[in-house]
Structure formats: structure tokens, C-alpha cells
Amino acid sequence: xxxxxxxxxxxxxxxxxxxxxxxxxxxxxxxxxxxxxxxxxxxxxxxxxxxxxxxxxxxxxxxxxxxxxxxxxxxxxxxxxxxxxxxxxxxxxxxxxxxxxxxxxxxxxxxxxxxx
Amino acid sequence: xxxxxxxxxxxxxxxxxxxxxxxxxxxxxxxxxxxxxxxxxxxxxxxxxxxxxxxxxxxxxxxxxxxxxxxxxxxxxxxxxxxxxxxxxxxxxxxxxxxxxxxxxxxxxxxxxxxxxxxxxxxxxxxxxxxxxxxxxxxxxxxxxxxxxxxxxxxxxxxxxxxxxxxxxxxxxxxxxxxxxxxxxxxxxxxxxxxxxxxxxxxxxxxxxxxxxxxxxxxxxxxxxxxxxxxxxxxxxxxxxxxxxxxxxxxxxxxxxxxxxxxxxxxxxxxxxxxxxxxxxxxxxxxxxxxxxxxxxxxxxxxxxxxxxxxxxxxxxxxxx
Numbered sequence: 190x191x192x193x194x195x196x197x198x199x200x201x202x203x204x205x206x207x208x209x210x211x212x213x214x215x216x217x218x219x220x221x222x223x224x225x226x227x228x229x230x231x232x233x234x235x236x237x238x239x240x241x242x243x244x245x246x247x248x249x250x251x252x253x254x255x256x257x258x259x260x261x262x263x264x265x266x267x268x269x270x271x272x273x274x275x276x277x278x279x280x281x282x283x284x285x286x287x288x289x290x291x292x293x294x295x296x297x298x299x300x301x302x303x304x305x
Numbered sequence: 306x307x308x309x310x311x312x313x314x315x316x317x318x319x320x321x322x323x324x325x326x327x328x329x330x331x332x333x334x335x336x337x338x339x340x341x342x343x344x345x346x347x348x349x350x351x352x353x354x355x356x357x358x359x360x361x362x363x364x365x366x367x368x369x370x371x372x373x374x375x376x377x378x379x380x381x382x383x384x385x386x387x388x389x390x391x392x393x394x395x396x397x398x399x400x401x402x403x404x405x406x407x408x409x410x411x412x413x414x415x416x417x418x419x420x421x422x423x424x425x426x427x428x429x430x431x432x433x434x435x436x437x438x439x440x441x442x443x444x445x446x447x448x449x450x451x452x453x454x455x456x457x458x459x460x461x462x463x464x465x466x467x468x469x470x471x472x473x474x475x476x477x478x479x480x481x482x483x484x485x486x487x488x489x490x491x492x493x494x495x496x497x498x499x500x501x502x503x504x505x506x507x508x509x510x511x512x513x514x515x516x517x518x519x520x521x522x523x524x525x526x527x528x529x530x531x532x533x534x535x536x537x538x539x540x541x542x543x544x545x546x547x548x549x550x551x552x553x554x555x556x557x558x559x560x561x562x563x564x565x566x567x568x569x570x571x572x573x574x575x576x577x578x579x580x581x582x583x584x585x586x587x588x589x590x591x592x593x594x595x596x597x598x599x600x601x602x603x604x605x606x607x608x609x610x611x612x613x614x615x616x617x618x619x620x621x622x623x624x625x626x
Binding site: 209210212213214215216219220221222236237291292293295296297298299 | 334336337339428474530533534535536537538581582610612613614616617
């Protein structure tokens with residue numbers, strides 16, 4: 190068997206068990222975006238499956254103060270939802286700490302802007 | 306000093322070996338930042354992973370020698386964490402050398418073992434500092450293809466700094482990594498000068514030792530995954546959005562005299578595609594001075610992250626400490 194065939198076979202075997210670090214794969218509101226009004230939920234999509242119980246999301250206003258949000262809940266294996274109140278115009282920062290299903294920890298933060 | 310054709314070939318191979326140091330590669334995460342595995346130098350990470358393989362080809366001119374020489378290198382690497390922040394890496398590979406008018410020669414590279422430990426990490430400022438030591442084990446590689454006859458030991462310092470803490474949005478995806486070392490040869494290079502009794506012309510012959518050398522590298526990276534996830538989602542998609550354009554600069558210069566090889570400088574611009582469990586990188590190898598060479602080569606690497614692929618077996622540290 191050729192070496193390349195061996196490698197390919199190995200990956201076919203490995204891929205079903207691979208989970209990896211969970212990085213942000215998109216959000217609503219989008220990273221760095223300006224929106225007219227806040228959606229009902231902040232949606233975070235990850236590249237890998239996450240453990241919702243150990244994944245935390247925090248929303249800060251332009252003064253750096255925590256925003257009182259609604260419940261955090263799972264929207265699917267790779268999705269986390271955070272209920273949002275009505276947001277005043279201004280800059281908001283999302284800070285997330287994720288734990289993937291294979292216990293790898295990742296973190297990140299981004300901002301979005303609510304237009305007046 | 307006259308250079309025989311064979312010495313010209315070996316010199317070309319040695320230059321290629323210098324330009325492509327057998328450094329351990331490991332990706333690293335510091336806060337929001339993922340430092341990818343760089344191709345011509347090491348990054349500050351300690352991880353469970355493997356390069357299968359790294360391939361390079363570069364043509365070397367050989368002034369006074371047999372003409373152009375094509376150096377092919379095919380290397381593998383295995384990185385294993387012993388504890389969470391300390392690991393060992395092994396690099397080995399094969400080499401082939403094709404001359405214009407001669408047959409292709411095949412051989413092995415020397416074996417390199419690297420011990421590396423993460424000394425400090427500041428997630429908030431995306432900063433990592435690691436230290437290590439690399440041991441070159443001789444009598445493994447093929448000296449005719451440029452492998453050193455004697456081994457060496459290289460203490461190393463590695464740093465990585467992401468620019469995510471800067472206030473300028475489109476500057477934040479930038480990151481810089483560096484690696485700096487001092488190679489101490491087991492057997493020093495010594496020259497013996499003799500004079501031709503007839504002509505009185507001097508000629509110098511050298512032993513098979515090496516001079517001590519300073520070496521290092523700096524990479525400048527622009528992470529599109531970081532741009533997408535931390536700064537602004539430009540909708541780049543799964544292909545472009547996971548690319549990290551970068552340029553790596555590597556350098557090596559003699560620290561003791563005499564010196565068999567002068568100072569070498571190389572730039573390696575390219576791109577790395579960073580996946581969840583693997584990455585692929587390809588870069589041009591551009592000599593920046595005549596000593597390094599005059600022809601552009603290429604290096605490509607396929608690298609897997611064992612801590613992501615096999616988190617409960619090969620991908621975890623041997624000791625929970």
C-alpha cells in the first residue's frame with residue numbers, strides 16, 4: 190500500500206472521533222457589525238461541538254458594565270444562544286469562553302454597534 | 306581556497322540545510338490568538354502534533370562546482386507533551402540531491418531532538434515565551450548530502466505576540482513570532498594552511514567540524530480567522546477565512562572563526578490554511594544574500610494536531626502535572 194493511501198486511510202479512521210478546539214464560526218449580530226436594533230438572541234456558532242454548561246458568554250456595554258441578559262441556552266451542538274434585552278444605541282462587547290466536547294478551552298471577544 | 310566539485314555539492318547541500326533548519330514545530334494558543342505552525346522556524350507552542358511531511362526543494366548554484374544542484378528534503382516530525390507545558394520533539398527525514406550532470410544521490414538527514422517548555426503566557430496580551438534546547442545527533446545523516454559529521458547543541462528562546470490588544474481594528478489580526486538560538490558545535494571547525502612547495506601558493510584544508518553559530522527567525526502573520534472572529538466578519542467563507550498570510554525571515558551567522566559558511570538570510574512568504582485538526586502551509590524560499598543562494602525554492606507542509614484528533618490517547622500529556 191502506498192504511503193499516501195496509508196495516510197488517507199488513517200484520516201478516514203480518525204475523522205469521526207476528532208473534535209478539536211471550538212472557535213467562533215459566526216455570530217448574530219455579526220462580528221464588528223452595526224445593527225439597527227438588537228435581535229432577541231445573541232447567537233454564537235462554533236466550529237466544533239461545545240459543552241453549554243461550561244461555556245460562558247458575557248455582554249458588556251460601552252462603559253464596560255455587564256448588561257443584564259436573559260438565559261443562556263443551547264441552540265444545537267455547536268450553537269449557543271443568549272437572550273438579549275432591548276439594547277440602547279451604543280457599542281457592545283461580547284466576551285465568550287468555550288469548552289469543546291473534548292474539553293479544550295478557547296476564548297474570544299468581539300464588538301457590535303447598535304445604531305441610534 | 307579551491308573548491309572541488311564534491312565540496313561544491315556538499316557546500317550547496319549544507320546551505321540548504323541551514324536554510325531549512327530541522328526545528329520542531331508546534332501550534333499555540335494564547336488568549337484569543339492561535340499561532341499556527343510556521344514552516345522554516347519554530348513557534349512558541351508546546352503541543353501534541355506531527356508534520357507528515359514537510360517537503361522542500363531548492364536549487365543551489367555552485368560557483369566553481371559542478372553546476373546547479375537541486376536539493377530535495379522530505380522530513381517528518383513528532384511532538385509529544387510530557388506535561389501540559391513541556392514536551393519533546395523529534396525531527397528526521399530524507400534528502401535527495403540531483404546534479405545537472407550526475408546521478409541523483411539519496412540519503413538521510415541528521416536526527417534532531419528538541420526539549421521545549423512554556424515559561425510564560427499572558428492570554429490578555431496574546432503573549433507566549435518558551436525556552437528549549439535542541440540536540441543534533443550525528444552519524445545518522447548522510448554527510449555527502451550536507452548532514453553534519455558531528456553533532457551540536459542549541460539553546461533556544463521562542464516568543465509569540467499577537468496584536469489583538471492594540472486599538473486599531475485592522476492591525477489586531479497581526480502577530481509576530483520569533484526564535485533565537487546559539488548553536489554550539491561538538492567539534493569546532495579548524496583550518497590548516499599549507500604552502501605548495503613549488504608555487505608557494507597557500508591552500509587551506511578544514512576538518513569536519515563546524516563553527517558555533519547564531520541563528521534565529523521572525524515571522525509576521527496576518528490571521529484572517531482572527532479578523533473574522535474577533536474584529537469584523539467580512540464573510541470570507543471557509544476557504545479564505547481560514548488563511549493566514551505570513552512571511553518568515555530566518556538568519557544564521559557564524560559566531561566563531563574560522564567559518565565554513567557565512568551569514569545566511571532567507572525570506573519565506575506564503576500562506577497557511579488553518580483547519581480545526583490540521584493545517585497546510587506553502588511558502589517560497591527566497592535567499593536574501595548571495596551566500597544563501599540565488600534561486601527561489603519552495604516548502605510545503607501538512608501538519609496534524611494530535612491533541613485535537615486524539616485528545617484521549619496520543620493527544621494528551623503523558624503526565625498530569
